Structure formats: C-alpha cells, structure tokens
Amino acid sequence: MCPRGQGKACPAGAALHVEKEEEVRDRRSEEVGSAGSMREEREETEGGGSTTETAMEARAPTGGPPVIIDDHPDDSGEEDNVAVHPWPYLQEMFMYIGMKDSSYRMKCLLCLPKVTEILAFKNSPSNLKKHIERKHVHHLKKYEELTSTKRKRVPETPTTSIKQTTLVNTRTVSQRSIDKAIVTYVVQGLRPFHVVEEQPFQDFVKELQPNAKIMSRLTLRSMIDDASRGMKRAVTEAMRRVDHIATTTDCWSVRRRSFIGVTAHWIDPNSLKRCSAALACKQLRGSHTFDVLASALNDIHSEFEIRGKIVRTTTDNGSNFIKAFNIFGEDENNNAIGSDGDHDSASQPGEEEEDQEGDEEVECVDVSALLTEDDGLEFQLPKHQRCACHLLNLIATVDAMKATSNEGYKKVYRSTFGKCSALWNKCGKSTLAAEMVEDACSLQLLRPNSTRWNSLFLAVERLLRIIKEKGEGTIRVICTDLKLPMFNPAELAFLAEYATVMSPVAQATNILQAEANAMMGWLLPTINLLTVKLDRVKLPLKYCKPLVNALQVGIINRFGHMSGEPELIAAAILLPKFRTMWTKDEATIKTGTDYIRQHLDEPSLQIGDGSRSTSSEDDDFFSALQSSQIQDGAKQLDGYLACSSDHMDLLKSFPAVCKLSVKLNTPLPASAACERLFSIAGLVFSPRRRIVPEKSWKRL
Structure with missing residues (x-):
C-alpha cells in the first residue's frame, strides 16, 4: 500500500x-x-x-x-x-x-x-x-x-x-547579628561611638556583608543602653537567688572627674564557686565627704535590692570611708538605737507628772534644726571590713620605715636605696640609659610606684635577678657607663636580705588580693603564717633584723584586733583547707568553735523536713520538739572537723555547716576587685571618650 x-x-x-x-x-x-x-x-x-x-x-x-x-x-x-x-x-x-x-x-x-x-x-x-x-x-x-x-x-x-552557587552564598548573616557584632566591637574594643560613622569602618563591614546596614551613632547608643539594662536585670535576678552578698568599693579621680565604684561578690550555694559582678562606676560630684559616700553606697545597694543581704563591705583605709561606716554602719546604728532606748526608759518616770503640767511654759523648738540633725540613721550601711592588702602595703612602707630608728640599719638602708634610686631614675628619664641596660642585661629595670602594692620589692627583685644571671660585673659596668656610684658587697648583701624578708609579705598580698579563690577565711591563716615565716627568716640575718621587728610590730598593730574577732576565726575554721590547723593557739580555736556552735542553732541554718507546715504559730512554738528529726548542728561540726579532705565539696555533706561557711566566707578580705574595675574604667574613659555623657559612660 x-x-x-x-x-x-x-x-x-x-x-x-x-x-x-x-x-x-x-x-x-x-x-x-x-x-x-x-x-x-x-x-x-x-x-x-x-x-x-x-x-x-x-x-x-x-x-x-x-x-x-x-x-x-x-x-x-x-x-x-x-x-x-x-x-x-x-x-x-x-x-x-x-x-x-x-x-x-x-x-x-x-x-x-x-x-x-x-x-x-x-x-x-x-x-x-x-x-x-x-x-x-x-x-x-x-x-x-x-x-x-x-x-x-x-x-x-x-x-x-x-558548586558555584554554594561558594557565592556560603552564609547569610542577619541584620540583627551584624548589629550585635558592632555593639560588641565598640564596647569590648573600647572604641568611640563615632567609629560607626567613619567611612573605612563602613567599607570594611560592606566588604564582608554587602547587604548590611550600618547603624548610626544614636542607634548604637540606644542599643548599648538596652544591653546595659538587660545586664542589670540579669545581675539583679542572680543576686535575688542568694542569701548573702559582699561588696567592695573605692573612689577614683581621672581627667577632672571623680567616680565611685562598687562590685558585688557571692558564693553559689550549689557549686560553692565565687561569683562577681560590677554594680556601678558612677560619677561623684563635690567633695568626697563621709555623708556623700554613704549616700552613694546606700543608693546603689537599694537600686539592686541587696541592702538586707550584704554581710560586709570592704574598702581601703581612707578616713572618709572609715567615718562613713563608723556613723552609718550596722554595729554603730545598733548602739545608737540602744542608747536612745535607754534615754527613753530613763525619761519614763517623768511621764507620771503629765497631769501636773498646769500652767507650765511651752518651750519653742526649731523644727528645721531637728530635721537636719544627723542621728546616724539616715543611711543604713553594712558591717565594714578594711582592705587587708592595703594594710599590708602600709606595713611594708610606713611601718618598715620605723626600722631606720636603728642607726646601723639606717646607714646601710640609705646608702643602698640611694644608689638604687639613682639607677632607677636614670633609666626612667633617659632612653639611652634604658637601652644600655636592656642590651647588657636583656631585661629592663622596674621603677617603684608608691600607689602599687609590692612595687619596691619587685624592683629590688628584678635588680637581684640581673645580678644573678649576668653577674655583679654587669651592674658595675652599667654604673660606670652611666656615671653612677657602684654597689659595694655589703650593699648587695643588704638587698638580698631585704628581698628575703619582704618576699613573705609580697606573697601574702598576692594571696589576699585574689578574687576567684580568696575568701574571708583566708585572712587570719595568711597573717598568722606570715608572722611565722618572718620569725624563721630573722635568725640568719645580718643587716635586716630591725626590718623584721618593725614588720612584726606593724602586723600586731594593724591586724591585732582582727585576730581575736570570733567571726573571722570561725570563717577560717569553716574552710576545709584550714579548719584548726592554721594556729596552735587553743584559745583562738575555742573562740571560733564556740561561735560556730552558737550560730549553727539558728533556724535559718537548720535543714529539716520541708513538708512540715510552718504556717501556724503553734507549729513554730513547738518546733523544738521535732529537733530529733534534724541533724544536730554540733554533731555536724564534729563530723566536719574529723574529716581529712580539704576540698570545698566536703561542706555539702554537712548542710548546716555549709550554710554558715557560705555566710561567713562570702566577704573578700581585700578591695582589689574594685581596683581592677577602675583599671577597666580607665581604659573605657580614654581621651577619645572624654566628651561622652556620664549616663552613657556609666553603662559602658
């Protein structure tokens, strides 16, 4: 087909x-x-x-x-x-x-x-x-x-x-993440706010993320304010969950402005680890009088809702702080109240004659004068603790100078440190001299600073290190080239003895100025061991025995009243690291254990049956009858002292002992934490930020 x-x-x-x-x-x-x-x-x-x-x-x-x-x-x-x-x-x-x-x-x-x-x-x-x-x-x-x-x-x-598409679009960053990264860069990098408006910075961000939008200076300030408020809420909430808080405070002046700083510290009841937070670094206007400091501290404590939780506040030995706590402190307020009570009770018999007033004359009193009169109750401040590191620094400087009352020590002291000061000043003022020392010794000399703890000891230690590593001839050559008087053997021996004597003092200062591990219970064992070490180094000395005597007298004068304080003794005993091994004085140990036994019976330290109702007054009244269900505090203390472990977790086996230990060891023996806050504040308040308003600077 x-x-x-x-x-x-x-x-x-x-x-x-x-x-x-x-x-x-x-x-x-x-x-x-x-x-x-x-x-x-x-x-x-x-x-x-x-x-x-x-x-x-x-x-x-x-x-x-x-x-x-x-x-x-x-x-x-x-x-x-x-x-x-x-x-x-x-x-x-x-x-x-x-x-x-x-x-x-x-x-x-x-x-x-x-x-x-x-x-x-x-x-x-x-x-x-x-x-x-x-x-x-x-x-x-x-x-x-x-x-x-x-x-x-x-x-x-x-x-x-x-594959090409994957390489081009490797990651998409949200605008929120970009804004957060910029805020972190400005705050943590200590950058001025106007950096976000600089063209190089904007080009840098655009190069990394072409679709990013750069915030303005006003937006940056607003975001920092929001972050500050969020951090404040987080800190307040964290402190709300604990029962005991300690604070440190200090004043600081820079670039014609004055500031007060406050840090808070507490011990986590579960992990027994130290927690810290900076509460404030605000500007103070006017003179730093005791009432101004008391008002500022009271406002900061109230702002964070911790007035009733603070066990101690650690400050330096400034007279304004001491007077503020003497007048508005916890103990002094109680005494004032007691005296007022006695006065009231003494005047009670006179009230029986009220009916006989008759035509007595009425005395006029100026009400404004009564309202402005300082009765010590205007502010409520917690118990005061003087900074132990500041006291040790006074011992190493002021009290150590009293050793010059010995003529032999005075002669060698002035001769040696006169030559040291000439060498330190020469290297500090002349770059040529500093380069000469560095080339010959491979190290730079340290210059003492009157405001820095252990600075004189560290400067002497550096000089002795150079002599040990490079030999005495190197120092002699340097002194000759710089046209300075040379050290003789007796002066070098004096420097070696001085470093040996001051080394325990420097170690004690470093221990007590720690923040993460140091607790109030470290204070008395450290001071007691410092005294023991000074006794040991005293025997072989030839030149510095008067220095040891002056240091021991200074320790007794400045820490003597603390060595007998029951609360501080109990704080040391309730640390597994020390317990009763830190002293051989039986009276001291008895004072501390008696304090512990007395306070272990407090209802707040008893761990009983949580299901027991406490809403009725009868239950509260007859609660002592149920003490057999609660582990006796004295038995807990005996069990704790009998254990050989030195780890903090040991306290968890004795709940009442643990609670009391946390309360007594929450304070810090030194105010170094606030000093570190000012170190950061000095970096924040740089010349580039000198025109930043107080409100924004405080939140930074």
Missing part, C-alpha cells in the same frame, strides 16, 4: 521496502558471524570481575550462538549532543550515551556499524582501554597518545552551577 494511504500501489515505496529487508538480512548474517567473538569477550569480562563491558545478547531459539541486539538505535545522537563527554580527548573513539546507575554508558565508534556499549566507571576509563586492547589492538598506540597527558575530566554543567 502507498505510505500516504491513498489505496493505490506505489512502486517507489515497494522498492524501498524490499531494499530495507535485504539490508536487515545482510546485517543479521554479519552479526551471527561475529557472535562467537562477542561471547568470548563477555566471558573474559565476567572472569576479570573488574571490567564492566557488556553487550546486549539473546540466544537463538535453536540454542545457536548469541545474537547482539541493538537496544539503542542511532537516533540517540540527540542525547550525545546535549550531554558533556566525560573524557573529551577520547571523543574520536568513544561516544557518550548517558548514565546507568553510577557508571557512564559509552559507545565504541571503532566497532561501527556494529553497536557496542561499554560501561565505564566515573573515576576511570580503564574499561575503555581494555576494550581497545581486546578488539582494536592496532588503535592501542593512538589511545595511549591521547591519554599520555593527564587531562582532568570536565565536570557536568549542573554540578558546576551548584
């Missing part, structure tokens, strides 16, 4: 049909003739195990040789044109058809007109080479020439686009 379906014979169409049938028959005969070789190729492939070359075969119904069937007609060339050849340098030998599982389907162009499909791994064309070796040996040399240079396979187009 005609292909067009017109119902008439079509000679051209018939001839074409006959010609196509003959072509199919010829093709079948050629395939049958080569079936044997194809079968051998398949068997070798199965035996090798690593070759994936396959050919679609089918058995003849009569059980004859296999027949290769072309399941992929030649019209697949359209797919070849679209796909990218995995090995472009082999395009003249193999055609890429497509993918099958994780392998490439390749068609051998050398086998045409026979269609042979080969599966090749993605990472290697080794199957293609094996096919060349078996079927087209005469093309093997050409194949090796094509593969002689290491050509990287061209990745597929979709994969390339995906």
Whole structure:
C-alpha cells in the first residue's frame, strides 16, 4: 500500500521496502558471524570481575550462538549532543550515551556499524582501554597518545552551577547579628561611638556583608543602653537567688572627674564557686565627704535590692570611708538605737507628772534644726571590713620605715636605696640609659610606684635577678657607663636580705588580693603564717633584723584586733583547707568553735523536713520538739572537723555547716576587685571618650 494511504500501489515505496529487508538480512548474517567473538569477550569480562563491558545478547531459539541486539538505535545522537563527554580527548573513539546507575554508558565508534556499549566507571576509563586492547589492538598506540597527558575530566554543567552557587552564598548573616557584632566591637574594643560613622569602618563591614546596614551613632547608643539594662536585670535576678552578698568599693579621680565604684561578690550555694559582678562606676560630684559616700553606697545597694543581704563591705583605709561606716554602719546604728532606748526608759518616770503640767511654759523648738540633725540613721550601711592588702602595703612602707630608728640599719638602708634610686631614675628619664641596660642585661629595670602594692620589692627583685644571671660585673659596668656610684658587697648583701624578708609579705598580698579563690577565711591563716615565716627568716640575718621587728610590730598593730574577732576565726575554721590547723593557739580555736556552735542553732541554718507546715504559730512554738528529726548542728561540726579532705565539696555533706561557711566566707578580705574595675574604667574613659555623657559612660 502507498505510505500516504491513498489505496493505490506505489512502486517507489515497494522498492524501498524490499531494499530495507535485504539490508536487515545482510546485517543479521554479519552479526551471527561475529557472535562467537562477542561471547568470548563477555566471558573474559565476567572472569576479570573488574571490567564492566557488556553487550546486549539473546540466544537463538535453536540454542545457536548469541545474537547482539541493538537496544539503542542511532537516533540517540540527540542525547550525545546535549550531554558533556566525560573524557573529551577520547571523543574520536568513544561516544557518550548517558548514565546507568553510577557508571557512564559509552559507545565504541571503532566497532561501527556494529553497536557496542561499554560501561565505564566515573573515576576511570580503564574499561575503555581494555576494550581497545581486546578488539582494536592496532588503535592501542593512538589511545595511549591521547591519554599520555593527564587531562582532568570536565565536570557536568549542573554540578558546576551548584558548586558555584554554594561558594557565592556560603552564609547569610542577619541584620540583627551584624548589629550585635558592632555593639560588641565598640564596647569590648573600647572604641568611640563615632567609629560607626567613619567611612573605612563602613567599607570594611560592606566588604564582608554587602547587604548590611550600618547603624548610626544614636542607634548604637540606644542599643548599648538596652544591653546595659538587660545586664542589670540579669545581675539583679542572680543576686535575688542568694542569701548573702559582699561588696567592695573605692573612689577614683581621672581627667577632672571623680567616680565611685562598687562590685558585688557571692558564693553559689550549689557549686560553692565565687561569683562577681560590677554594680556601678558612677560619677561623684563635690567633695568626697563621709555623708556623700554613704549616700552613694546606700543608693546603689537599694537600686539592686541587696541592702538586707550584704554581710560586709570592704574598702581601703581612707578616713572618709572609715567615718562613713563608723556613723552609718550596722554595729554603730545598733548602739545608737540602744542608747536612745535607754534615754527613753530613763525619761519614763517623768511621764507620771503629765497631769501636773498646769500652767507650765511651752518651750519653742526649731523644727528645721531637728530635721537636719544627723542621728546616724539616715543611711543604713553594712558591717565594714578594711582592705587587708592595703594594710599590708602600709606595713611594708610606713611601718618598715620605723626600722631606720636603728642607726646601723639606717646607714646601710640609705646608702643602698640611694644608689638604687639613682639607677632607677636614670633609666626612667633617659632612653639611652634604658637601652644600655636592656642590651647588657636583656631585661629592663622596674621603677617603684608608691600607689602599687609590692612595687619596691619587685624592683629590688628584678635588680637581684640581673645580678644573678649576668653577674655583679654587669651592674658595675652599667654604673660606670652611666656615671653612677657602684654597689659595694655589703650593699648587695643588704638587698638580698631585704628581698628575703619582704618576699613573705609580697606573697601574702598576692594571696589576699585574689578574687576567684580568696575568701574571708583566708585572712587570719595568711597573717598568722606570715608572722611565722618572718620569725624563721630573722635568725640568719645580718643587716635586716630591725626590718623584721618593725614588720612584726606593724602586723600586731594593724591586724591585732582582727585576730581575736570570733567571726573571722570561725570563717577560717569553716574552710576545709584550714579548719584548726592554721594556729596552735587553743584559745583562738575555742573562740571560733564556740561561735560556730552558737550560730549553727539558728533556724535559718537548720535543714529539716520541708513538708512540715510552718504556717501556724503553734507549729513554730513547738518546733523544738521535732529537733530529733534534724541533724544536730554540733554533731555536724564534729563530723566536719574529723574529716581529712580539704576540698570545698566536703561542706555539702554537712548542710548546716555549709550554710554558715557560705555566710561567713562570702566577704573578700581585700578591695582589689574594685581596683581592677577602675583599671577597666580607665581604659573605657580614654581621651577619645572624654566628651561622652556620664549616663552613657556609666553603662559602658
């Protein structure tokens, strides 16, 4: 029939049909003739195990040789044109058809007109080479020439686009994260606010995040205010969860402004670790009188809602702080109240004569004078603690100078430190002298500073270190070159003895000025051990015995009243590190244990059955009858003292002892924490920020 379906014979169409049938028959005969070789190729492939070359075969119904069937007609060339050849340098030998599982389907162009499909791994064309070796040996040399240079396979187009997209869009940062990072950079980096308006900074942020928006100075200030309020809420909430808090405070002046700083410290009842926070660093206007300081402290304590929780406040030995706590302190207020009570009770008999007043004259009193009169109750301040490190510094400087009352010590002292001062001043004022010392000694000399603890000892220690490492000759050469008087052997020996005597004092200062580990219970053991060490170093001394005597007298005068304070003794006993081993004075130990036994019976320290109702007055009245259900405080103390462990976790085994220990050891023996606050404040209040308003600076 005609292909067009017109119902008439079509000679051209018939001839074409006959010609196509003959072509199919010829093709079948050629395939049958080569079936044997194809079968051998398949068997070798199965035996090798690593070759994936396959050919679609089918058995003849009569059980004859296999027949290769072309399941992929030649019209697949359209797919070849679209796909990218995995090995472009082999395009003249193999055609890429497509993918099958994780392998490439390749068609051998050398086998045409026979269609042979080969599966090749993605990472290697080794199957293609094996096919060349078996079927087209005469093309093997050409194949090796094509593969002689290491050509990287061209990745597929979709994969390339995906990887490129991943590299470009690696991370998207939100605007909120950018703002937070800028605030952190300004606050932690001590940068001025106007840095966000500088073009280099804006270019830097844009380079990192092109879509970022840079905040203005006003927005930055607003965000810092919000962060400050959030931090204040967090600190207030943390202190609300504890029962006992200690504070340190000090005053500081810089760039014609005065400030008061306050830090808070407490012990976490669960971990028994020290926690600290800066409460305020606010400006003080006017003179730093005792009433101004008392008012500022009272306001800060009230602002953070800790007035009733503060056990002690540690300050330096300034007369204004001492007077403020003498007048408004806890103990003095109680005495004032007691005296007022006595006065009231003494005047009670006179009240019986009220009916006999009659026509007595009325005395007029100025009400304003009564209202302005200071009765000591205007402010409520906690118990005061003088800074132990400041006291040790006074002992090492003021009290140590009293040793010069001994003429022998005075002579060698002035001679030695006169030469030391000349050397220190020369190196401090002349860069040439400083460079000469550094070149000869590989170290710089330290200059004493009257406001820095242990500065004189550290300067002498550095000088002795240079002498020990470089020899006495080096110092003599330096003194000669700088035209300074040289040290004689007696003066060098005096410096060595001075460093030996002052070393325990410096160690005690370093121990007590710690913040994370130091507690109030460390005070008396440290001072007691300092006295013992001074007694030990005193015996072999030749020049500095008067210095040791002066230091011991200073310790007694400045710490003597503390050594007998029951609360401080109990604080040391309730630390597992010390207990009763820090002193051999039985009276001192008895004073501390009696204080502990007395205060362990307080209801707040008893750990009883939490399910017991306490809402009724009868329950409170007869609560003592249920003491058998509660571990006796005295038994807890005896068990605690009998243990040998020195770890703080030991206290958790004795709840009442632990509570009392936390209360007594919450204060710090030194105000160094507030000094560190001022060190940070000095960096914050830099010349670049001198025009920052007080409100914003305080929040920084």
